[in-house]
Amino acid sequence: MEKLKRPVYVKTGTDDFFKKMRTEVNETILQNSSLYLLNIVKSLGLLFLFFLFYYCILRFGNSTPLLFLFYILCGITMIVLFINAFHDAAHGALFKKSKHNQWFMYVLELFGGNHWLWTRRHINLHHAYPNVPDWDIDIKQSDIIRIFPSSPLFHYHKYQHIYMWLIYPFYSLNWIYIRDFKDFFGTKDNYVKKVIDKIPGKQIVMLFTAKIINLVYLLFIPILALQQPWYMVLGAWFAMHLCGSILGVVALVSTHVDEDAHFPVTDEEGNLSATWAMHQMIVTKDFSTDSTLANFLYGGFTHHVAHHLFPSVGHTYYPYITPIIKRYAQEYDLPYTSYPFYHAVRSHFRMLKSKGIKENIMMTGEI
Structure with a gap:
């Protein structure tokens, strides 16, 4: 893909709110x-918990209910690990030394991801x-x-607010076994190659x-080690990904893509209409900030x-920064x-419904 000119934010003025906020x-x-x-x-602790649940699969997996239980717990812990630990480490926010964050990111490979690409x-x-x-x-x-x-509108998009309920539970499977390969080797709409000149061998x-x-x-290994039919273990493995994906999708759809979301575009010279900090506040939302469990x-x-x-700050500081x-x-x-997660999810699917049909120019104010 031909590289495009990077968008340019508006330069900050002398009374920039973010400079004061950052200092405080x-x-x-x-x-x-x-x-x-x-x-x-x-x-x-989450990393230990994941492998404890994995040990329980091998130890107690001959019981079908326990097999599914511990696979599902592995899936939930996997997603929570990604959202918390790996996410912070990717931003250099988990450990103080960058090399320690990089070392920790190699653990992501055990979960099927590629930390360099992600x-x-x-x-x-x-x-x-x-x-x-x-x-x-x-x-x-x-x-x-x-x-x-600005994305192309296809006829099937009018049903996306319905069929995405069935597709989102496969998010982790898509991420691990499809999306990574697409970004490494795909040629159509490969946006990653805008910022990567060459992928190292x-x-x-x-x-x-x-x-x-x-x-x-x-x-x-569980198929070989357990006295379970292979399809039962495969089913539990699928359950792990489905339950983990459902938990993770709540975060993915609640922060940027609701019915009131903004999608700023550049002018002909590649300029955006806001400063970097203002842009972040315009396009980003919080959800369930007062919930201890959600946090x-x-x-x-x-x-x-x-x-x-503050992407380089660990997430445990955020409840005090907000x-x-x-x-x-x-x-x-x-x-x-900021709104409750159930409102965020509902608003996301309302957005999908509105984006799945041809826009009425009388409503969008184009004339």
């Missing part, structure tokens, strides 16, 4: 080292230009779903190695505005939205 956060919230240690304990896809495209058409690959993933107003080897290792220990499960996604403004963001939003008349 640095001088107050980030001085609490206990929140840093909490993040490390939580991350390592880090570039997530940080260089999504975080750099969230909700910007042709750049935010976390939103533009497939023609199966239409979210960007080492990463191609690691891509295949990670997938094979993941399948061997999570699927083939534990979803980490930097419940307080997602804080994450986009009140500062709210105060600045009120003082400077800035956009800020």
Whole structure:
């Protein structure tokens, strides 16, 4: 794919709210080292918990109910690990030393992912230009779903608010076994190659190695070790991915793509209409920020505005940063939205329904 000119944000002025906000956060919230240690304990604890549940599959999996139970617990823990620990490490926010974050990211390979690719896809495209058409690959993933107003409209999109209920539960399977290969080798609409000149041969080897290792220990070893029919283990493995994906999709659809979402476009010279910080607040939403359970499960996604403004800060700090963001939003008349997760999910599917039909120009104000 031909590389496009990177979008350019508006330069900040002398009275930039974010400079003041960042100074306040640095001088107050980030001085609490206990929140840093909490993040490390939580991350390592989740990793231990995943492999404990995996051990329970091999130890108790001859009982079919327990087989499914521990596979499902593995799936939930896998997604929570990704959303919390791996997500923070990718941003250099888990450990203080960058090499420790890089070492931890290699653990992602055990879950079938490719940390080299995902880090570039997530940080260089999504975080750099969230909700910007042709750049935010976390939103533009497939023609199966239409979210960007500028994306082509196909006849089947009028049903996307219905069939996506059936597709979203396969998200982790798509991510591990389809999307990575598409980004490595695909030629059509390969947005990753805008920011990657050449994929190192080492990463191609690691891509295949990670997938094979993941399948061997999570699927083939239990099939060989347990006194269960192969299709029963396969069914439990599918249940692991389905339940994990359902949990993870709540975070994916609640932060950027509701019915009031903005998708800023550049002018002819590639300029956006807002500063970087203002852009993050316009296109990002919070959900269930007051829920202790949601904050534990979803980490930097419940307080997602804080994450986009302070991506190099661990998610355990965000519940303390968000009140500062709210105060600045009120003082400077800035956009800020937070709502319960069920409202976010409902709003996302209403958005899918509206984007699946031809827009009425009388309603969109084009004339």
